[in-house]
Amino acid sequence: MRREMQLKLALFTPVKCALCSTLLLRPRSLAAPKPFSTSYSPWRGLQSWRASPLNEDRRWGSNGPEPLPSPQSPPYTEFEADDDPTASASSLSELGALVLSTSDPLAKSKLSHLAFSRWRRERLGIGVAKPPDRPARPSKPYLVSPKEIPAPKQSGLPLNAYMLHNLAHVELNAIDLAWDTVVRFSSHSDVLGEGFFDDFAHVADDESRHFSWCSQRLAELGFRYGDMPAHNLLWRECEKSSGDVAARLAVIPMVQEARGLDAGPRLVQKLVGFGDCRTSRVVGRIAKEEVAHVAVGVFWFMLVCEKLGRVPCTTFKDLLKEYEVELKGPFNYSARDEAGIPRAWYDESFMAKENKAEQLSEVYERLACIISMEKENSSLNTGMH
Template sequence: MHSVKTMLSTHFSLKFKAFSSSSSSVLNHHHHPQWSGLQNWREGPINHNRFWGPTGPHPPPPLDVELDDGPIGSGCSLAEMGAVVLNTSDPLTKSKLSHMAYSRWRQQNLPIGVSQPPPRPARPLKPPLVSPKEIPAPKNSGLPLNVYMLHNLAHVELNAIDLAWDTIVRFSPYIELLGEGFFADFAHVADDESRHFAWCSQRLGELGFSYGDMPGHNLLWRECEKSSDNVAARLAAIPLVQEARGLDAGPRLVQKLVGCGDCRTSNIVARIADEEVAHVAVGVYWFVSLCKKMGRAPGSTFKDLLKEYNVELKGPFNYSARDEAGIPREWYDPSSKNNDDKKEQLSEVYERLACIISMEKENSSLNSTPD
């Protein structure tokens, strides 16, 4: 165990150093935009509203017994409990354990600790995982359109629980490099995602269906696996690409559900989309922080990583939600980058002109002597 950890640590450090020295880009030290609600989100109380009531989120009914024993109850650290969540195959149990792990870590002030993630998270027998091309079209799925869309969202949220815990557990040996705040933020994200899955699962049940009634794709986990050796790549691929896609898709999904006449589901989806802003903002915050440590410019580093790890960026983009979360447009939109470059070049030209004009003025005042 010790030798594996040492090997992992050495490999990670080498990868980190190699990447940080692979470009001559220097970090732009201008203040980076940040989501205005980030600090409030971090400091907020633990959210126990895991049941969707008649008017919105509520704590679950008393019959929904919390799992207060078992491996989460005896876990000694956040990373250890995270590994338990990753190794749990039943989706609703995974969701509950995720909330318990986060709550227990915060309430009992447990350490981050160190653990190892499984090669891939445990999954139930249903749904079968297929390639994105094999996912049936809505009309061939055998499900009503609103249920089809809700099932897809439930699948994304279940994966998101595992993506957050994998980030915590996989990079737990590097707490000195990353700092405790990194793990606190991703544990909070894991808790949010587990609540989102609980809402989706509850609503599927109310509509007479359940998670697993149609196949799911393994695209999200594949993106996660690509970035398992580099924390900067993980931040780029997951919060800044995959979760940002949720910001793009959320409003469209809400409109489609309203069009189906399913306002209850559309309200759930609207709340989930709203809460995803925090998760993208967390990704931006830690990506910029890591780039500072590497002496790299975040924008060019983001693009370099997407190219190196073969991560695809797809529009259409929800600019207002992305702006709110703090992702600069020039990171993901080439047309915006060109405009920014032109603005920078023009401002440099104006600065030079201003400098020349002031020098000319100084020279002329020095050379002008009274008659």
């Protein structure tokens, strides 16, 4: 399976082969949607999310998201017009590379929004750029293995700040994951099409806004991002899929970000129980907006599989097995259904029920066939007498 997938997906790596010629004869863009499998139902809000104007609500006010207190004229927002840090970039991929090379978390968040704003305003070309091997990171938080992450009582942070810090770490990584997807596969824009890159730059902008909310709320609680260790698991998963666009879509939005859909409601309940309703509203809003990011991953995964002539469900499972990615419940079925991930792809118990139903259906069909044949034989015998 590994060799077969590598050959078939070679169009998304620097080496091109004859097996890809059918896809590369005057490259057909993947941007135009085509009919999907009947088991896939795209997120209903996908088109409105794509067409939505720039979201400047980067502050969490008393009633929820709102623009910064003294918003400057777009597109600079947080930067002065004569001090535009993106001025040296002339393409979307170069803008993404700038974000990936920025180590300060708040600066990375602001620069991500500025980059997407400029892309939307100027409609730059996608271009071609090379991402850094790893995104630039601040000196804190210290990155440790997941087993070394301190428990809440040992972290030195109250429970609400502890959970918020973990979420901030996820959102900061998500900024880099989205921009890495844009930059890493930029050399194949003729095949993937502009829509692919626009979607993931949009995801990066959303994630930067989420990090801004988390950072603000941490400051209100008297803490800041970096006050406790964090793990590097998310980026390790990203590195696994660095040469395979189908694997990137399966592993990151369809597994890692989907876990956010599962965890979001539980975090909200814990924060309400802790008595921090303001933080619970922040977390709840972020979880709600993550549906779009999972939906984008599912949409493009389905389209890539269609172009490669592969069965999406089988391909998804094979890729997770190949890259040793584990699916863990409990699952938020309603949010996953909304995002468009078929349950049979990730829930073995649901798949077992489906298989049992199919087997019963086959039995019923055979019985109906036997009964029909018996009736025919009976009528023939009657006629002969």
